[in-house]
Amino acid sequence: MKRVMVSIVSIVTRSDDTGKSYRLALFMAIVVTLMIWGGGALPDTMMAVNPAQRSLAPSWQHWLGTDLLGRDMASRTLAGLAQSLKVGLLAAALSTLLAMVMGMMAALNRSLDRLVSSLTDMMLGMPHFVLLIMVAYAFGGGTVGVTWAVALTHWPRLARLLRHEAKTLVKSDYVQVSRSLGRSNLWLARHHLMPHLMPQWIAGFVVIFPHAILHEAGLSFIGLGIEPHLPSIGVMLANSLNAMLAGFWWVVLAPGLGLMLVAFGFERLGERLRRQALPPDRGSSGVSPGQVA
Amino acid sequence: MNSWWGRLMMKRLCRLVWLLPLTAVLLFTLVSLAPIDPVQAYVGARMSMIGPEQQAAIEAAWGLDQPGWIRFFHWLAHLVQGDLGDSISYNAPVLTVLVERFPASLALMGCSFLAAFVVGSGLGVLAAACQGRWPDRLIRGWAMVISVSPGFWIALLFISIFAVQLAWLPSCCALPPGVTQDEAHWWQYGRHLVLPVLTLSIYGTGPLILHVRQRLIGFLDGPSARHLRLHGMSSTRLALGPGSRHALGSAVTVHLASIGELFGGSVLAETIFAWPGLGQATVKAATGADAPLLLGIALVTVVVVLLGNLLADILAAWVDPRLRIMPQEETLPRLKRLPWLKASARLKTASRLKVEPKS
Numbered sequence: 001m002k003r004v005m006v007s008i009v010s011i012v013t014r015s016d017d018t019g020k021s022y023r024l025a026l027f028m029a030i031v032v033t034l035m036i037w038g039g040g041a042l043p044d045t046m047m048a049v050n051p052a053q054r055s056l057a058p059s060w061q062h063w064l065g066t067d068l069l070g071r072d073m074a075s076r077t078l079a080g081l082a083q084s085l086k087v088g089l090l091a092a093a094l095s096t097l098l099a100m101v102m103g104m105m106a107a108l109n110r111s112l113d114r115l116v117s118s119l120t121d122m123m124l125g126m127p128h129f130v131l132l133i134m135v136a137y138a139f140g141g142g143t144v145g146v147t148w149a150v151a152l153t154h155w156p157r158l159a160r161l162l163r164h165e166a167k168t169l170v171k172s173d174y175v176q177v178s179r180s181l182g183r184s185n186l187w188l189a190r191h192h193l194m195p196h197l198m199p200q201w202i203a204g205f206v207v208i209f210p211h212a213i214l215h216e217a218g219l220s221f222i223g224l225g226i227e228p229h230l231p232s233i234g235v236m237l238a239n240s241l242n243a244m245l246a247g248f249w250w251v252v253l254a255p256g257l258g259l260m261l262v263a264f265g266f267e268r269l270g271e272r273l274r275r276q277a278l279p280p281d282r283g284s285s286g287v288s289p290g291q292v293a
Numbered sequence: 294m295n296s297w298w299g300r301l302m303m304k305r306l307c308r309l310v311w312l313l314p315l316t317a318v319l320l321f322t323l324v325s326l327a328p329i330d331p332v333q334a335y336v337g338a339r340m341s342m343i344g345p346e347q348q349a350a351i352e353a354a355w356g357l358d359q360p361g362w363i364r365f366f367h368w369l370a371h372l373v374q375g376d377l378g379d380s381i382s383y384n385a386p387v388l389t390v391l392v393e394r395f396p397a398s399l400a401l402m403g404c405s406f407l408a409a410f411v412v413g414s415g416l417g418v419l420a421a422a423c424q425g426r427w428p429d430r431l432i433r434g435w436a437m438v439i440s441v442s443p444g445f446w447i448a449l450l451f452i453s454i455f456a457v458q459l460a461w462l463p464s465c466c467a468l469p470p471g472v473t474q475d476e477a478h479w480w481q482y483g484r485h486l487v488l489p490v491l492t493l494s495i496y497g498t499g500p501l502i503l504h505v506r507q508r509l510i511g512f513l514d515g516p517s518a519r520h521l522r523l524h525g526m527s528s529t530r531l532a533l534g535p536g537s538r539h540a541l542g543s544a545v546t547v548h549l550a551s552i553g554e555l556f557g558g559s560v561l562a563e564t565i566f567a568w569p570g571l572g573q574a575t576v577k578a579a580t581g582a583d584a585p586l587l588l589g590i591a592l593v594t595v596v597v598v599l600l601g602n603l604l605a606d607i608l609a610a611w612v613d614p615r616l617r618i619m620p621q622e623e624t625l626p627r628l629k630r631l632p633w634l635k636a637s638a639r640l641k642t643a644s645r646l647k648v649e650p651k652s
Contacts, residue, residue, distance in 0.1 A: 121308075122315050125602070127594045129557025133579050134591055138323040141580075214443050218557075221445050222564055222576045237446060241565070245464070249453045256446030263441040 021272045028265050032085055035262075039082025042075050058250050065250035067236075068243045073250065077258045079231040084259065087147050087226065088213035094151035095212070096158060096205045103162030104193050107170045108185045116163065123156040132215055136224040146225035150212045158204040165200055166193050203273035210263035210270065217259055233259045298607060305603050312599070317372075320591050321365050324584045331357065334582035335381050368588075377592075378585035382577050387589040390574060397467055398570030402559055404490045406548070409497030409555075414537075414544050416498065417505025421540070422532040424510055432502060440499040445561040448492040452565070455488060462488050465567045489566045496558045497551060504547050508540035542612035549605035553598045 011022050049069045056066045064073035106116035123131065132149045139145035169175060175192050183191075219225035220234025228235050233255045240251040332351050336343060352358050356367060371378065377387035420432040439447070456464035463469070467485050512518055513528075513536060521531055556572070563572030571590055578586035 118311070118315065122312060122319065125312060125595070125599060126316065126591075127553035127556045127598050129554075129560055130575070130591050130594050132557075133560070133575060134320060134323045134587070137579050137587065138326040140328040210441055214441070217443050218445060218561055221443075221561065223580045233443075237443075237449060240449070244449060244453050245457060247457055249458070252446070252449045252453055256443060256449070260438070260442045260446070264438065267437065267441045 017272075018276075021269070021276070024265070024269050024272065028269055031262070031265065032089075035078065036082050036085050036089075039078040039080075039085075042079050057248075064254040065248070067240070067251050068248075073254045076231050076236060077233070077254045080233045080236055080255055081258050081262060083226060083230055083232045084213045084216055084234075085262070087143060087216050088150070088209055091147045091150035091216065092154070092205055092209045092212045094147070095154040095208055096201055098151065099155040099158035099162055099204065100194075100197065100201055102155065102159040103166050103197070104189045106159075106163040107166030107193065108189060113163070116159065120156040120160050123153065128153065129215075129218070132219060133222075133224060136219055141224045143226050143230070146216050146219045149219060149224075150215050154208050154212060154215075158200075158208065161204070162197055162200060165197060169193055169196055199277040203270070203277035206266060206273050207270035210266040213259065214263055298610065301606060301610060302603075305606065309599060313595075316595050317369065317592065318365070320588055320595075321368060322361075324588055325361055325364070327582070327584070329582040329584075331355070331582070331584065372592075377589040380578070380583055380586040380589075382581040382583040382586065383574075387585050390586060391571070391589055391593060394569060394571050394574050397568060398559060398563070398572065400486065401489055401493065401563070401568060401570055402555055404486060405493035405497060405559075406552075406555060408490060408494035409501065410544070410548050412494065413498035413501030413548070414505050414541055417502045417544070418509060418532060418537050418540065420502065420506045421509035421513065421536075422528065424513075429506075433506070436499045436502040439495055444492065444496045444558050445565055447495060448488075448562055448565045451488050451492055464488065467569055489562050489568055492562050492565075493555065493558050497548075497555055500551065501544060501548055505540045505544050508543055509536050512536050512539045543609065545612065546605045546609040549601050549608065552601035553594070556594050556598070 008026075011019070012026055013019065014022070049071060050066070051069070053062070053066050054068060056062055058065045062072050062074065064077060066072055067076070102116050102120075106113040131153050135152050136145040136149035139148050169192065170188075175188060178188055178192060216225060217232070217234040217237070220232050221238045223238065225234055226232040228239075236255045237252065240255075243251040332348055332355075335351075349358075356364055368378070375388065377391070379385070380387050380390050383390045416432050416435075420429045423429045452464045455462045463485050467482060469481060469485075509532065513532065518531055518536065521535065522528075526534075559570065560572035560575050562568065563570045564576050567573070571593070574586060575590050577583065578590065
């Protein structure tokens with residue numbers, strides 16, 4: 001335990017670029033943990049409907065004001081972010097896992113490669129948000145629907161990238177030797193490909209994550225995402241339209257700003273990881289510089 | 294079919310031939326997977342007044358008692374004849390709904406597309422020209438912030454600022470209440486268009502700024518820019534002239550490739566501003582269990598995006614002759630001709646700059 005702590009401290013206090021990345025990563029990890037843990041554990045009384053305190057401007061008692069039903073915006077934003085982060089984490093994990101499996105399958109089997117490539121092309125050729133809506137619709141909306149929608153639509157770019165990496169790995173001598181020694185594809189994937197693809201996989205996860213939470217909020221906003229009775233950023237913003245037209249601007253400002261700050265932190269971290277782990281994407285259009293999500 | 298664009302078209306058409314059916318199958322599968330009873334969605338609240346026999350009769354009349362693949366081929370057969378089915382939520386043929394709503398979406402998306410291109414590439418060129426100084430940092434920070442801010446939130450902020458606090462612009466619909474399409478003045482339409490276009494175009498500038506900036510910096514640091522500088526071309530002229538031509542060529546491609554994103558943004562923007570376009574219909578179809586309309590819209594957008602990509606490829610090859618070379622061609626003769634090319638380029642540059650070429 002002590003050695004782990006010492007190594008963490010030594011990594012985080014490095015003064016070079018890598019140290020900066022690690023500090024940012026640690027910071028974001030702490031923020032996410034605190035939010036999921038704290039936002040989920042907020043007492044219900046803080047978000048209870050309170051008609052006596054309707055639509056109050058930000059004050060010391062209510063930092064971000066209250067909404068039309070008198071609920072405290074600060075705690076609602078926190079709870080909503082916790083919900084968004086939970087869905088985003090799950091969806092991004094599923095999505096990157098799918099990309100990993102697809103990439104390795106494509107590298108190890110020629111006929112599967114055909115399938116994966118055409119599937120990737122098809123997914124990338126479709127408008128992203130329409131696809132999200134269709135998948136969410138197929139699952140009947142709700143938290144489950146939005147999680148699957150985000151998970152099933154964000155893998156293609158990472159899959160294409162991992163496929164490329166895995167293909168060069170499969171061509172290398174030691175994999176070829178293993179193969180001629182009679183190792184199965186599963187064994188090769190497990191022992192030779194996966195360890196080497198880990199950095200790209202992690203970078204891909206961090207890059208996909210902000211997109212996942214933003215798209216989740218978008219779907220919830222139009223009513224296909226998280227159920228309206230749960231606190232979530234998209235639902236809060238959708239409900240805030242009337243309050244905003246009445247001039248209560250704080251109802252709109254807080255949730256969006258919270259979501260944006262979290263997404264911004266991850267985008268910065270993703271940018272750094274992308275520079276370090278991912279090669280520039282030379283996709284079919286050949287123009288998007290290193291875009292994964 | 295020897296010309297470069299002929300070969301490009303052939304390649305793209307072959308792609309369409311397998312891509313479109315595959316997409317149709319996927320979309321149909323997704324829609325039929327939905328755990329929504331179509332009969333219930335159609336009948337709505339009067340469901341309790343319908344007995345199981347009547348329900349079965351409706352299902353039989355709609356062909357719902359048949360397996361999925363038979364329904365798919367029925368749908369496909371009607372699709373080929375131009376019949377997309379009937380929309381439940383609008384109570385009209387899907388094709389009519391699409392045709393009715395397309396112009397509004399086209400106006401919104403077209404204006405945003407152009408505005409985003411002009412603003413995005415302008416800011417990108419400016420950032421590259423001031424590389425490392427404060428305008429560059431400001432623009433880069435801006436691009437980063439808008440790429441992570443939810444588009445619908447920006448729309449809400451704009452409404453809050455311009456429509457509620459300042460009361461400059463309307464926040465809803467395409468026309469003032471009570472005014473029909475015929476008696477409306479174009480100026481009224483334009484006023485209603487401002488906020489949605491602002492929202493959508495701001496969302497589209499982010500990637501464009503970064504792309505143009507990167508390309509232009511790559512050019513300004515390269516040998517040809519150094520050459521022109523040595524001939525006495527000023528940095529400003531370098532960035533605005535050959536530099537921006539180099540950067541904007543690919544920017545057109547990047548921007549056209551983002552049509553899909555633009556449509557995604559328009560779904561949210563149209564919902565917020567109650568703009569009577571396809572995006573609003575998408576949301577209504579998805580939340581109202583209107584499967585035929587949803588399928589129709591998805592198909593139309595897929596076709597539009599594919600056409601956009603085709604256009605992007607053609608434009609890119611038209612702007613940048615290097616892209617017309619197919620990879621199978623031999624490169625050796627070209628290498629041999631290179632010294633001559635170099636000399637002619639030098640002469641050309643020199644004559645344009647009115648400088649005597651050395652040797």
